[in-house]
Amino acid sequence: MKSILDYETVALIDDDDAMEIIDQTKLPGTTEMIRLRTGEEIWNAIYLLQVRGAPAIGVAAGFGLYILMKHSQAPTYDEFMKELKEKSDYLNSSRPTAVNLSWALKRMEAHVVKVAEELGDYDRDALITAMREESERIKAEDIDVCRRIGENGLTLIKDGYGLLTHCNAGQLATCKYGTATAPMYLAHEKGYKIKVFCDETRPLLQGARLTAYELHSAGIDTTVLCDNMSASLMKSGAIDAIFVGCDRVAANGDAANKIGTSVVATVAKRYNIPFYVCAPTSTIDFNTKTGDDIKIEQRKSEEVTEMWYKERMAPEGVKVYNPAFDVTDNELITGIVTEYGVLRAPYDVSIGKLFDTMQSRLNKTDN
Numbered sequence: 001m002k003s004i005l006d007y008e009t010v011a012l013i014d015d016d017d018a019m020e021i022i023d024q025t026k027l028p029g030t031t032e033m034i035r036l037r038t039g040e041e042i043w044n045a046i047y048l049l050q051v052r053g054a055p056a057i058g059v060a061a062g063f064g065l066y067i068l069m070k071h072s073q074a075p076t077y078d079e080f081m082k083e084l085k086e087k088s089d090y091l092n093s094s095r096p097t098a099v100n101l102s103w104a105l106k107r108m109e110a111h112v113v114k115v116a117e118e119l120g121d122y123d124r125d126a127l128i129t130a131m132r133e134e135s136e137r138i139k140a141e142d143i144d145v146c147r148r149i150g151e152n153g154l155t156l157i158k159d160g161y162g163l164l165t166h167c168n169a170g171q172l173a174t175c176k177y178g179t180a181t182a183p184m185y186l187a188h189e190k191g192y193k194i195k196v197f198c199d200e201t202r203p204l205l206q207g208a209r210l211t212a213y214e215l216h217s218a219g220i221d222t223t224v225l226c227d228n229m230s231a232s233l234m235k236s237g238a239i240d241a242i243f244v245g246c247d248r249v250a251a252n253g254d255a256a257n258k259i260g261t262s263v264v265a266t267v268a269k270r271y272n273i274p275f276y277v278c279a280p281t282s283t284i285d286f287n288t289k290t291g292d293d294i295k296i297e298q299r300k301s302e303e304v305t306e307m308w309y310k311e312r313m314a315p316e317g318v319k320v321y322n323p324a325f326d327v328t329d330n331e332l333i334t335g336i337v338t339e340y341g342v343l344r345a346p347y348d349v350s351i352g353k354l355f356d357t358m359q360s361r362l363n364k365t366d367n
């Protein structure tokens with residue numbers, strides 16, 4: 001029987017001018033693939049979390065921009081770029097916190113500019129082909145990067161470890177392996193007997209509905225707990241390390257991730273449990289100085305008061321606090337696991353060095 005891990009989180013269906021996603025709002029009960037063609041469909045799918053998780057949002061944005069520009073009739077390069085920027089701004093407005101969204105859109109635009117310069121004369125078809133190729137590259141790189149994060153994270157795990165994770169930084173949040181789950185999948189492949197504990201992750205239950213689903217489907221020993229149970233679990237000695245994903249890492253190492261992550265990190269520090277943030281470099285925002293500069297998405301109150309319940313579970317008219325993310329202060333983070341290795345404090349220095357390495361690689365490929 002087909003497992004959830006056999007489905008592609010995001011796929012380009014070029015001959016149908018569409019991208020196909022698993023509608024993650026229906027999991028784990030129903031696995032429904034949906035095709036997105038218009039700007040509104042793509043925007044809504046990202047906003048409603050039908051496709052979600054920072055890297056998957058980035059891949060969807062790349063495919064989305066390509067699909068929206070594929071039949072552009074722009075008669076000049078300037079008009080082509082104006083149309084591209086309008087569509088890019090529109091997609092970028094769907095969710096504010098995960099930097100992969102703007103990262104992928106900027107990367108698509110920069111690639112078009114580069115190819116246009118190489119071409120000299122305006123060639124609409126060539127620019128559209130370049131967009132398709134770049135969007136496919138973003139996806140292929142995501143798979144490679146997650147695998148490398150998995151290999152680097154695996155060095156932090158021993159046979160028999162109890163691991164805790166929050167939200168879903170799994171295959172469903174990427175194109176394969178996930179980020180926080182990648183070391184778990186590799187540890188399992190290696191025959192390590194790990195136990196993974198998944199915070200259910202209120203209010204949208206990504207931990208219970210998605211992470212527990214994919215890890216359990218992979219045959220990993222998986223346990224779900226309510227978010228407010230993790231402190232007692234950590235105190236009991238069952239947890240040897242914590243791996244979470246992130247939506248944006250600031251230049252000083254502060255990391256925004258699903259709401260509740262900073263609570264887990266604070267409690268982990270209390271019990272001396274290593275707390276690792278898994279971050280592809282596409283999630284590191286070198287232009288954001290600290291976590292205070294990260295915009296936190298606020299979501300609808302119904303997600304807290306009504307969703308998943310048969311009837312409303314808070315009095316009518318009561319105020320609701322529903323930020324989708326929080327920022328974990330860098331001093332609570334034991335290491336940031338990237339595709340290039342595990343960064344350690346002081347993060348302004350290790351992240352600065354990583355930035356320099358990436359810049360010199362970029363300069364080499366440009367020359």
Ligand code: MRU
Pocket residue numbers: 049052053054055098166167168169170173174178179180206244245246247257258259324
């Ligand atoms: O609101 P979501 O479900 O998109 O939030 C997702 C997370 O917080 C993930 O941990 C993060 O995007 C990393 S995914 C590899």
